[in-house]
Amino acid sequence: MKKLTLTCWLLLAAFSVFAQKPLKGLVKDVSGKGVESVNVTLKDAEGNIINFTRTNKTGAFSMELKNDQIAGYKIEASSIGYKKLVTTVTDAAKSYDLTLHPSETTLETVTVKNRPSLTARGDTLNYRPSDFADKQDRSIGDVLKKMPGIEVAEDGKISYNGKSISNLYVDGDNLLDDKYNIGTKSIPQSAVDKVQVIQNDQPIKMMRKNNMSDDVALNLVLKDEAKLKVMGDATVGAGMPARFDENLTAMLFNKKLKFINNLKGNNIGNDPGIDLTSHNLSDYLKKLDNDRPNALLSTGAAGVPSLPQSRYLFNKAGLLNLNNLYKFNQDLQLRANLSYLYDHRNQQYNKFSQTYLSGQTISYSESQNNTINPQKLRAQFNLNGNADKYYLNNNFVLDYTPFKTSSGFVINNIPANQVLRQETLDISNEFNYRKKLKSEDVINLYSYLNHTTQPENLNITPGLNADILNNGNSYLGLSQYIRIPTWYTNNYASFAFVNNRFVQTYKAGFNVQQQKLNSELYRTQNNGLTEAVSGHTVNDLDWLKTKLYTDATYEFTNDKLKAGLSLPLSYNLIKYSDDINQLDKRLDKLFLNPSLNIKYQTSVENYVTANYSFRNDLGGIDDVYRGTVLKNYRSLFANDAPISESKAHNIAAGFNYRKAMQMLFVNLMASYNDVELNTISSYSLSNNIQQRVVLPLSNHIRTLSFNTNASKYLFALKSTISGGITYSQSRYDQLQNNELFAFTAQTISYKLGIEAKLTNFINWSYLANFSVTDNKAKVANAIKTNFQQLRQQSTLAIATVKNVYLNLSAEHLFTHQSTQPNLKYLFADMNIKYKYLKMKTDFEFGITNLANIKSFDAVYLSANSLTTGTYYIPGRVAMLKATFSF
Structure with a gap:
């Protein structure tokens, strides 16, 4: 029996071999000489690849044909330096x-020798970091900001030609999940072979054939030697007055295991929590459609000055940040991102505010x-299966963020103290599964479950505003309590019909949000008696929001055009009740929120975009509570209106221009947004307190914006220059002290920067930002405010003698406001570094704020309000550090 089976298998194999026929040919150049290593591809009538090969030394090729059905088949021959041929x-x-x-210009691959170069292949642009790096550059983040077309913001957010990146991959793997600052700060630039900009990035393999993605991602391609062992660095630093800065980082990037694990602490004004910044969080939350309110209580602090954080922050902070990814095989991986931040901050300021009516x-x-004592604990576990036929992603996240602020304050010469405690626990699980059928159609199942608790307590002593809160009698204090536990789930199933370049996707799902808002405002009398301020300062609100939705999406893509039309239809039901405030309401609405997106490739490197969307939105639980809440020591908030409803039209258009060979990048974007609301916030202002009540009154907000940015590498000067203009205008209404004001706010800003290599041992960078803001009210005796600010930053990096480097930097700020004196500040820093190569150690001595500036004045404008503030900032700080690399 075994012999018979083996014989049958051999016969079938033989028939299969004999059934296949070779398709042969010869590729020559115009002189008749055979061309070696030409890519030869056989495609069917629909463009699908049937087989492919390369020519041998004589230019000959041979491919197997599995059958005689060759109708519409074509042979494509392509090679660098030649025009593509189709037969x-x-x-x-x-x-x-x-x-x-022969082809004189090859857009598929551009290589410029003996100077910084880029190579372009399809949607991927390759930078070589070594072409832009200087001897003082340690991390890849230091080099990214010097690359034309790439911009790195102060918070670490990366953009390419005006568009924020969606992911930063490390050798093709998503190790850091949008919190990529630790990667750009830690990965040595010498370990990176290429920085790849991936346009139209589609991380899901099965969706790449009909790719409608417009995302841009960065991929750090590491050198082979950087994948062989654990690498990292350790920093020990001490300074005056009483300063420390410590850091330990370990990294490994092999095929099975990747990790970046970091432990750091300092009190020099560097916030380690920036490493936990999720740069695309707002887009992610919008996708989840879970519009729970943020914290309702605050200390009423003045915010932060318009300075880099390291210049104003008094801190003592530590961070443990662990990022580990293990690959079971090419298609399945497990990632764990764990972090804990502990911070202790001090802030002092004086503020004077005026509101013009x-x-x-x-x-x-x-x-x-x-x-201020913020803490953050986060645990994220991600299981990802990504194959040609299926996609599985399960993401579990736990966030715990206790936050405490203690304040001593004086308002209009009245001293008081306050303590605010906030404690948020957020647990969620997101599941996504896609399956590609034999027909190329795709099934998608999605489920998201979230539970949040966020208790808040605000205590103020002694009692303030006795005329409003205690019948004019003095009292000991106020206590505001709020609890908003939330359950939320979003679930859907979709089916995508794939027909070559046209995809139809039909989705059906539901989401449910259940919340309960409990709040009480208590006062403590001089005799120690605690009582509710009144019956109108208590809330016991139950909230249930349910949405049933469908969505029909139609997408088309080819070599020139990508177009998508989405037609989501939803039935929204909201029920909320509060027996204490005699509230029992129900609202049901049917919404159609269409959107249209078009991207047209005007050439290989350039494209235009156009977008339109119309969206109906309903407000949340914080729009409808009736009992008054003490938001902070000088703000009382309440509502006397139905659920807020908004109708928003948005239209936008853009143009992206790129010339890779010339290293020139330009982008333009214009948008108009028109939002109509059925409610407006009415403010009653006095010198001591503001009271807000939301009222049922139509309100229109119109915003027009335009921005353009350009970046160019000047080969002769070995410099990258960049510039940009941003313009925005908003028209909106404000209701203050029973007066309705129609405001127009207009801002225009300019920026100009250069990263220059003046000589082989001197580098210079310069960045200038100038902005002008005008506010005007359309009433008699019109209220007008004007604000101008110029900010300049410059750094000179000098390689002095062997392995000794000197950095001199300065920052200048100029502020002009028509009713205030001009403000001028000049900060200067110095840093000297010695590289001891035998020990792989850098010794560094630096002094920041050489001028020893200890206070900073700032001016802020908002509609018809002007605020001036004085912040106390750290003075001169001297630091000595040693960094050992391994």
């Missing part, structure tokens, strides 16, 4: 002689001395 297959037995003609000016002054 129709008419006879499988025929030998095809193909003649390639018709015939009166509301003003108040205050000072605060704050002690």
